[in-house]
Amino acid sequence: AAVLAGGGYLWATRPVPVPPAAPPFPSQVTRLAYLEPQAGAPESDVRRFTFGVEIQVDSGPPVTVTRISQPYGGVSVISAPRAPFRTKAGSPSKIMITFRVTDCGNVPRNAGLPFLDVTLRNTRAIQDHSFILGPRYARDLSKALQVACGNDFG
Template identity: 40%
Template sequence: MSGIGPVEPAAPGGDPHPAPPIAEAPATGPAPETLTSRAGDPDSPGVYGRWAALPRRTRRTALTLAGAVAAIATGCSLLLSRPAPPASPPPPWPAQAVEVSYAGTTDLDGAANDGVFTFRIRVAAVRNTAVTVENIAQPYPALSLITSPRTPVTIRSGTSRDLTVRISVRHCSGIPLGVELPPLDVTLRNIRAIKDQTFLIGDAYANDLSAALRARCPAHRSRVPHTP
């Protein structure tokens, strides 16, 4: 004889259908490194420990390279941030770069005989640029002028040079007797420009020129006024 009896309760804490155990996921790689140790390995030395374990020479070399890289980076940053230097000023005009002066006569007595008055002028390059004397002339048609050495003549920066000038009397008619300020017309050139400039080189030149002209043309008494 068979029958169905009451279902017996499960034992306390029991499960008639226990769930299967959950398997742990396998590790996919080493644990992340920290500054002091490696996860899962409390005896790992860490970054500082490995640095301290390096040979002293290796650490010194590494620090030297790091310092050099930092210095180069700082220098490049300063160069890039430094403002551009101001533009240099232009060179002076030729007349501003020279001084022209009278250096005396060489043969004042010869003017009475052959009508040639020989004197010297000194040209000094007083600025930071060389100057070339392209030509020297005078404004009176009755007179002619040549220089020795022949122009052009270049004067280096910071130096001076004496040029011999010969003025010849072509004819006595219209010569400028008693001129007060006889000019010299000088053409100058430097790296900036070429310019014509009139120079008044002083009373000594005016007196010597007047004496030479009167010695050559003693009978001539007319005076031609000078208009610079």
């Protein structure tokens, strides 16, 4: 009986392993930074605007970008690499994004605070996140929309 009691006591007071911490949500560890409009020869199609962004995951498991979009109904988006693609922590990646104006009536005259909508996925969650890329991006995008639409704004 003493052996059973001692064994029961040892089992009841054993250290309980602490479960590993859950990985961070993908939007908490992912950064997107505007780099520049595409350098070199001007676009042959004035309704296109190509620019670079850098994606960086600060920590945790890899993050997969499953979708990139923007809020304007009159603009389509294509990325290179095409989504889905994965980025590992500590390995920033460059993404080239091309906007193409398809309907000037659904494009703002001035993109004052534009953002990119990005769907991010890691082992913890899938999240839609809007990245504000700053004043240089807003200025470059507004200029590109003016060139693309000229007097055709609705």
